[in-house]
Amino acid sequence: MTTLAYTVKDSRTMLHRNLKHQLRYPSMTLMLVGIPIVLLLLFVYVFGGQLGAGFGPHEGRTAYLDYVVPGVLLIAIASAVQGTSIMVAMDMTGGIIDRFRTMAIARASVLTGHVFGSLIQTLAGLALLIGVAFGLGYRTTAGAAGWLAAIGVLALFAFALIWLAVALGLAAKSVETASNTPMFLLLLTFLGSGFVPTTTMPAGLRQFAEYQPFTPVADTVRGLLSGTAIGDHAISSIAWSLCICVAAYLWATRLYNGRRAAEPN
Amino acid sequence: MMTRTSEPGIVARQVRKSFGDHLVLDNVSLTAEQGKILALLGPNGAGKTTMVRILSTLIPADSGSMRIAGHDVVTNPDGVRAVIGVTGQFSAVDNLLTGAENLQLMADLRHLGRDAGRRRVTGLLEQFDLSDAAGKLLSVYSGGMRRRLDLAMTLVGEPQVIFLDEPTTGLDPRSRRTMWQIIRELAAAGVTILLTTQYLDEADQLADRIVVLDQGRIVAEGTPAELKGRIPGGHIQLHFAGPCMLRSAAELLPAAVPDLDQLVLQVPARGTVDSLRELLDELHEARIDVERLSIHTPDLDDVFLAVTGSHLSGQAEENLTPQGAQQG
Numbered sequence: 250m251t252t253l254a255y256t257v258k259d260s261r262t263m264l265h266r267n268l269k270h271q272l273r274y275p276s277m278t279l280m281l282v283g284i285p286i287v288l289l290l291l292f293v294y295v296f297g298g299q300l301g302a303g304f305g306p307h308e309g310r311t312a313y314l315d316y317v318v319p320g321v322l323l324i325a326i327a328s329a330v331q332g333t334s335i336m337v338a339m340d341m342t343g344g345i346i347d348r349f350r351t352m353a354i355a356r357a358s359v360l361t362g363h364v365f366g367s368l369i370q371t372l373a374g375l376a377l378l379i380g381v382a383f384g385l386g387y388r389t390t391a392g393a394a395g396w397l398a399a400i401g402v403l404a405l406f407a408f409a410l411i412w413l414a415v416a417l418g419l420a421a422k423s424v425e426t427a428s429n430t431p432m433f434l435l436l437l438t439f440l441g442s443g444f445v446p447t448t449t450m451p452a453g454l455r456q457f458a459e460y461q462p463f464t465p466v467a468d469t470v471r472g473l474l475s476g477t478a479i480g481d482h483a484i485s486s487i488a489w490s491l492c493i494c495v496a497a498y499l500w501a502t503r504l505y506n507g508r509r510a511a512e513p514n
Numbered sequence: 515m516m517t518r519t520s521e522p523g524i525v526a527r528q529v530r531k532s533f534g535d536h537l538v539l540d541n542v543s544l545t546a547e548q549g550k551i552l553a554l555l556g557p558n559g560a561g562k563t564t565m566v567r568i569l570s571t572l573i574p575a576d577s578g579s580m581r582i583a584g585h586d587v588v589t590n591p592d593g594v595r596a597v598i599g600v601t602g603q604f605s606a607v608d609n610l611l612t613g614a615e616n617l618q619l620m621a622d623l624r625h626l627g628r629d630a631g632r633r634r635v636t637g638l639l640e641q642f643d644l645s646d647a648a649g650k651l652l653s654v655y656s657g658g659m660r661r662r663l664d665l666a667m668t669l670v671g672e673p674q675v676i677f678l679d680e681p682t683t684g685l686d687p688r689s690r691r692t693m694w695q696i697i698r699e700l701a702a703a704g705v706t707i708l709l710t711t712q713y714l715d716e717a718d719q720l721a722d723r724i725v726v727l728d729q730g731r732i733v734a735e736g737t738p739a740e741l742k743g744r745i746p747g748g749h750i751q752l753h754f755a756g757p758c759m760l761r762s763a764a765e766l767l768p769a770a771v772p773d774l775d776q777l778v779l780q781v782p783a784r785g786t787v788d789s790l791r792e793l794l795d796e797l798h799e800a801r802i803d804v805e806r807l808s809i810h811t812p813d814l815d816d817v818f819l820a821v822t823g824s825h826l827s828g829q830a831e832e833n834l835t836p837q838g839a840q841q842g
Contacts, residue, residue, distance in 0.1 A: 255625070262622040266608070273610040273651070344606035348667070351570045353595035354623045 256355035263362025270336060271370055281332045282374040285325035286381050292317050292444065293385055300445065311386055318382050319470040320443025323463055325378050326407045327434040329371040330414035337363050337418025338427030360505060363418075364411050371407045375400075390476040399473040402486055406466050409494035410434060416501035443467045462489035521584040523548045523675045523706025524569065529578035531564055538564045539575070540730040546708055546723070548583075548674075551701045553721035554710040555818075561730040562710035563603060566679045569708065570600045583674045583706070599673035603680045605660050606667070607652055613663050614639060614648040620670035638666040642696070658689030665696065675706045682716060694719060714815055726818060733821040741817045748811045749819070750793065752779040752804045763802050767793075771819060780819070783809070 271278045292300075293314050301313030340346055340359065349359055379387075391399065414431050421427035440454070441447070441463035447455050458464055465486040472479030524546040531539040539561045546552035554562045568575045569582065571591040580586070585593035600606075608616050617638055621631030639645045642662040647655060655663065661681065668676060678697065682690045697720055701707055711717050717724050718738045726734040726741070734741060752770075754760040754777045763779050764772040770781040783789060790809075797804055810816075 258625065259623060262619065265622075266611070266619055269615070270610045343609070344602055344604040345608050347572060347602050348600065348606035349623075350572055351595055351598060351600040352620075352623055352671070353592045 252355075256358060259355040259358035260361040260365070263358045264365045265362075267336070267362045267366030268369065271332075271366065277332055277335065278370065281328050281370075282325075282377060284328050285321050285374065285378050288324055289317070289321045289378065289381060289385070292321065303449075311388070314382070314385055314387055315389075315475055316471070317444055318379075318387055319467045319474065320438060320441075321382075322375055322378060322403060322470060323406075323438045323441075323443050323467055324435065325374050326371055326403065326410055327431070327438050329367060329374050329407070330410045330434065331428060331431045332370070333363060333367040333411050333414035334418035334421065334427040334431045335424060336367075337415050338421045338424045341419060342424060356506070357502070360415055360501060363415055364408070367411045367414070368404070368408060371411070372400075372404060375403060375407075389474045391474045395473045399470045402466060402469050402473070402483070402490075405487065405490040405494075406462075409490040409492075409497065412494055412497035412501055416497050416504060419501055419504040437461060437463050441467055442471075462486070462493065465489060521548075521581065522546060523550070523583055524552065524581075524708055526565075526569065526580045527578055529565065529568060529580065530576045531561075531568060531573075532576060538730050539568075541578075542727070542730070542732055544725050544732075544735075546675075546706050548706050549701055549704045550722040551697065551707045551709060551720050553717035553724045554708065554727055555712070555714070555717045555724050556710075556727035557712055559729070560727040562712075562727055563679055565727075566600070566602075566677045566708065566710060570598055570677050571595055596671075597674045599668035599671065599676045601661075601664050601668045601676070601678050601681055603683065605664050607660060607664055609652045612649050612651055613644050613655070613659075616652070616663060616667055617670060620667045624671040626670070634670055638669060642666045643692075658685055658692070661685060661689065661693060662696075665693070669700075673705065675708070676700065678707060678709045680710055680712070682711070682713070690716075714818075726821065728818075728822045734817055744817055744820065748783055748785060748809070749816055750781045750783045750790065751808045751810060752781060752797075753777060753806045753808075754779070755803065755805050759802055759804075762800065763797065763804075766796065766800050766802065782816070782820070 293310060297310040297313040297317075301309040301311070301316075304312035304316065337360075340363075346359070350356075389395075413434075417430045418427045421430060438444075441458050441461055443463060447458040447464065450458055465482040466489070468477075468482040469479055469486045471477050472482065522545050524544065526545075527543050529539050529542045530537075542561070542565060544552065544554075554565060556562050564573070567573045569580055569587060571587060571594050574588070580588070582594045583597045585597065587594050608619065611619065614635060617635040618631065621634055624631075626634060636645075639648045642665070644659065644663060644666065647659060652660065652663070665678075665681070681697070682693050685693065694716070697707060697709070701722075709717075709720060721738060723737055724735065724741055725732055734744070736744075752763060754763065757774055757777065760772055760774065760777055760779055764770060767779070767781055770779045772779050781793065783793075794804075
C-alpha cells in the first residue's frame with residue numbers, strides 16, 4: 250500500500266475508535282447535544298415572548314423562533330467542539346498517545362480521527378436540533394439547495410472550530426483546562442447576531458459583534474433558511490472559516506509534533 | 515513477515531541527553547544481543563525512562579548513535595517503530611474500549627488484515643489469560659490484568675525488540691511472577707528485551723546482562739553473577755538501640771554505611787568467620803553495644819552500595835513496592 254493509503258486506513262481506524270468513545274462516554278455526548286436543545290427551549294419559551302415583540306405586533310414567539318434557530322445551531326457547534334478538546338486532552342494526558350507514537354502509523358491519524366469523529370457528532374447534533382426546532386413550529390422558506398448550502402456553511406465553520414478545539418486540547422496541560430478553554434466560543438455566539446440583531450446593541454459592542462466570525466455565519470444561515478438578506482456575509486463566513494481552519498490546523502500540528510519533546514524523564 | 519537481522523537487538527553508543535541544565539544521560543552505551551534480556555537498573559531519576567524514550571523514538575537524544583535491530587533511530591524512526599514494542603511505566607491502554615477492542619485497535623494499526631488480526635487478538639487473549647474479560651470495559655480490570663493487556667497490545671505486531679519500562683511496578687507478587695514468566699518466554703522466542711527496573715531481584719531473576727545506572731551514568735555492568743562477584747562477602751547489618759552507638763560505630767568503621775532512621779549500620783564483609791570475629795572484637799574493644807546483627811549474602815544492592823555509596827532498596831521502598839513480600 251502507498252503512504253496515502255496507510256494514512257487513510259489509519260485515520261479510519263482512529264475515527265472508528267473516536268466514535269466508539271462517544272458511545273462509551275454517553276454522559277458527555279448527551280450533555281453536548283442536550284445543552285443546545287435546552288437553550289432553544291429556553292430562548293423560545295422563556296425569552297421568546299418578550300424578544301419576539303420586536304419583530305412585529307402579531308409575530309411574537311414564532312417569529313423569534315425563526316430568528317433564533319441559526320444562533321442555537323452555532324451554540325450546538327460551540328458546545329460540540331468543547332467535547333473535542335476534552336477528548337483530545339484525554340488522549341494526550343493518558344499513556345496511550347506514547348504507544349501510538351512508538352508505532353509505525355500515520356502520525357496525523359490520531360488528530361484526523363478526532364476531527365472527523367467530532368464532525369460526525371456535530372452534524373448529528375445539528376440534525377437533532379433542527380428536528381426539535383421543526384417540532385416547535387420552525388418555518389423555513391428554503392428548498393433543498395438552500396438547506397444544502399446552509400448545512401455546507403455550518404459544516405465548514407464546524408470543521409474550522411473543531412481544528413481550533415483540537416489545538417486547544419493539545420495546548421491544555423490537563424483535561425480540566427481543556428474543558429474550560431473552548432468556553433469563549435460559547436460566549437461569542439451570544440456576542441453576535443445569533444440571538445438579537447446587532448443593531449440593538451450599544452456602539453462598541455455592536456462593532457465587535459458585527460466583525461466577529463459568528464455573526465456572518467449566523468446571518469448567512471438565517472438568510473439561506475428564512476430568506477433574509479445575506480449580502481457579503483456568505484463570503485465573509487467562508488473566509489473566516491477557512492482562515493480559522495488553516496491557522497488552527499497549523500497550530501495543532503505544530504503542538505502535536507513538538508509535544509513532550511522537552512519533558513524530563 | 516519481517517526478516518530477522520543478524521545485528522544486535524539494541525546498540526546505543528555515547529548517548530547524551532539533558533533537559534535544560536540538567537544532564538540526564540551522560541554518554542550511556544549499551545548493547546543487547548538478539549533474544550537476550552538487558553536490565554537497566556537504577557533508582558528513580560537515574561535516567562532509565564529517558565533512555566527508553568530515546569531508544570523508542572519518543573524523544574531525540576542530544577548526541578550519540580542508536581540502532582534497533584539494524585535500524586537507525588535518528589534517520590529511520592519509522593523503521594524502528596515497525597520492529598519495536600513499548601510498554602511504558604504508565605498503562606498505555608484505552609480505558610473507553612474493551613480488552614478485545616484494545617487489541618483489535620493495535621491489529622488494525624499494524625495493518626494485520628481482518629482474519630490475521632482476529633486470530634492474533636484471540637490468541638493473545640488466551641495467552642494472557644484475558645479471554646473471560648475480553649468483552650469487558652477496562653474499568654473493571656485489575657492492575658495485573660491491565661498490565662497483561664498492556665503487554666499483549668505491545669505484542670500484537672510481533673516486535674523483534676521490546677522495551678519494558680518498570681513492567682512490574684505496583685503489581686502484587688503473584689501478578690509479578692506471571693509477568694516474569696511471560697518475559698522469559700518472549701526472550702526464549704528470540705525477542706530482545708530492554709527492561710528497566712529498580713528492583714534488584716527482578717534484574718537478578720530475568721536479566722542476561724545488567725547495566726546499573728545512577729544519575730545518568732553507567733556505574734557498573736555485567737551479568738548478575740559478575741556483578742555479585744565484585745562483592746564476594748556480602749554485608750553484615752548491625753542494629754543499634756540508639757543513634758549514639760550507631761555514630762560511634764560508624765566512626766570506628768569508615769567503610770560502613772549508616773542508616774540513622776533504621777538505626778542500622780551496613781558493614782561490607784569478606785564472608786569469612788575470622789573477619790566476622792575481628793569485627794565483633796573491634797566493636798567490643800570500643801565498648802559499642804550492638805543490639806543484634808544479621809548476615810547478608812551478596813546481592814545487587816551490595817554492588818550498588820559499592821559503586822555509588824548509597825542504597826538502591828531505599829528508593830524502591832519509597833514506591834510502596836512489594837519488595838519485602840518477594841523475599842523467599
